Amino acid sequence: MGLRIYPKEQMKHYLIIDAISVVFLIFIVLEAESVLVLPVRLVLLAIFLFSYYIALWHRDVRLLLAVLGGIAILTVFGVYINPPVLLFGFIFADLLGRAESHWHRGIGIAAIGGMFLTVFFMQSKVGFSWAHTFLLPVMILQMVYPLLIYIRSKNLHLKDELLVANHQLEQxxxxxxxxxxxxxxxxxxxxxxxxxxxxxxxxxxxxxxxxxxxxxxxxxxxxxxxxxxxxxxxxxxxxxKFIPLDKEIEQVRTILIQAGMEATVEVVEEPPLLSSVEETMLSLSLREAATNVIKHSKATRCQIRLTMETDAFTIRIADNGIGLGHVAIGNGMQSMKERMQALLGTAAMEDGETGGTVVTLRLPLRHHERGGIK
CATH class of the missing domain: 1.20.5.1930 (Single alpha-helices involved in coiled-coils or other helix-helix interfaces)
Structure with a gap:
């Protein structure tokens, strides 16, 4: 098991922003003129980074304690270095929005307000500056931000539950x-x-x-x-019984070759993770399509092509036979259509552009968009 440095689920959206924020904070703290000596600044930065790391990985009381520790360090920086440093409070305001407890979230929000009020009070002794006015809306945003993050996470969670429920209904x-x-x-x-x-x-x-x-x-x-x-x-x-799609494709190819045809399988993109029912239905439909090719097409060549579209997985079975002509759709094609309709998909048979027949099995992938639903 490798060393986990950053939560995988946050890496896509937050890693770059957090890295830039931390680098800028370190630069500002180390370059600013202050009564705090360099060793003290380094120790405070180390405590800040440790608090941030703890808050990054936990959602329980450890998150609250880490947020309180980080806010305390920012308060010291705001008083003794520069009030605009409080802008970096968004780092902890974001993490606070993911707390499991409403009480923890409320205490953290109160601590953020206390951080700003403390800095305002201490800075008022040395003279009022534009920074105070600028930081007032920042204080309000940082206190509201955890609630916005919580609401957004709750909505995403409900959306995931709805997707799971829809998938179960489809199954x-x-x-x-x-x-x-x-x-x-x-x-x-x-x-x-x-x-x-x-x-x-x-x-x-x-x-x-x-x-x-x-x-x-x-x-x-x-x-x-x-x-x-x-x-x-x-x-x-x-x-x-469950019929794996990959094994059925190989078996169909073997049967076509034994029937005297040149059979090829082209996998443009690997199929998604399918349920047992979906694989079985696709396998049976593919088997039926191959049976029709052998019985009726008089073809010498057949190609099976697997592709992924933006919203569907498609299997295309094309031959160079006599085409449909005036042949009526038999029970085999009707069976394929019914199986694919049960998957909310489609099965279509048409003449090929250069002759022969093309059967297209199309499976929609709405419930495959999130990996948690399989």
Whole structure:
């Protein structure tokens, strides 16, 4: 585990600003003329930086103590070096807005006000200057700033919770659609077979006393139908299992090559982190698209292309076959569309610009924008 110097979640927005602020503060404190001797200034700066570092990593009472320590150091600098140094109080006002306790936040805000009032009082003994007037709005801003940071953080937290809730609703919707699809598949596949078994059983019961050979034939048909039903159940259960997209792509490529085609896979951008349902749905749709290419396209070449758009992940299956022509959309394409619609995505089939057929599977990525939701 590496040494953590700066919080990762703040690095993007605050690291450069904090580094510049600290460098300027050190420069001002060391270059200004003051009754404070250099060793004292160095010790105070060290305490200031230590307080800042503690406040950077904590949100509990240690944050409050660190803020109070930093404010005390700034008060000394404001009195004995230069009142505008109080501008650097924004460093702690920002961190104070992330405190877990409202009490800690209130005490810190009161301390910021006390810092300014102390400096104003001490400086009034040596004469009123423009700096006092300039620092009054700064004092108000620093006292309000923690509240603004807290409100902003609260809103971001609520937004994240809303995204998580929306993602859960989407997953529930997907699962519900998949249940409907499974029910439909069971009805379409097993329904006919079981109906046949029922009819054959009734015929067997009628023939058993009159024509044993015919009854035996009917029973053999029932046995055959039962085996078909068992096979259909196994296929449906197999479809319900998790199918990794990367393995399915490789398997589809192998099948296309075995069918005598030149099959290539182009990954323009790696897919995002997908849920098990999303990967399975995409894999089944890709499998169906490849099956259609083998059965109907008469193609010699097929390309699978994976790309990332600004708001969607896309799989494009293009062949150089005979194209759509007047061929009606079959059950395979309808199945792909239903699966992608369950993911709030789309499945489209069209003629290619240079011939052949292009199938495009498009999965929207609204809930993949934040990494916490997967």
């Amino acid at each position: 529930q919707y997907i699962e519900e659609q998949e249940r409907h699809r499974i029910a439909r598949d069971l009805h379409d596949t097993l329904g006919q077979t079981l109906t046949m078994i029922k009819l054959k059983s009734e015929l067997s019961a009628k023939w058993i006393d009159h024509d044993k050979e015919q009854a035996k034939k009917e029973l053999l048909d029932i046995l055959s139908s039962s085996r078909i039903a068992l096979k259909q159940v196994r296929e449906l259960v197999s479809d319900m």
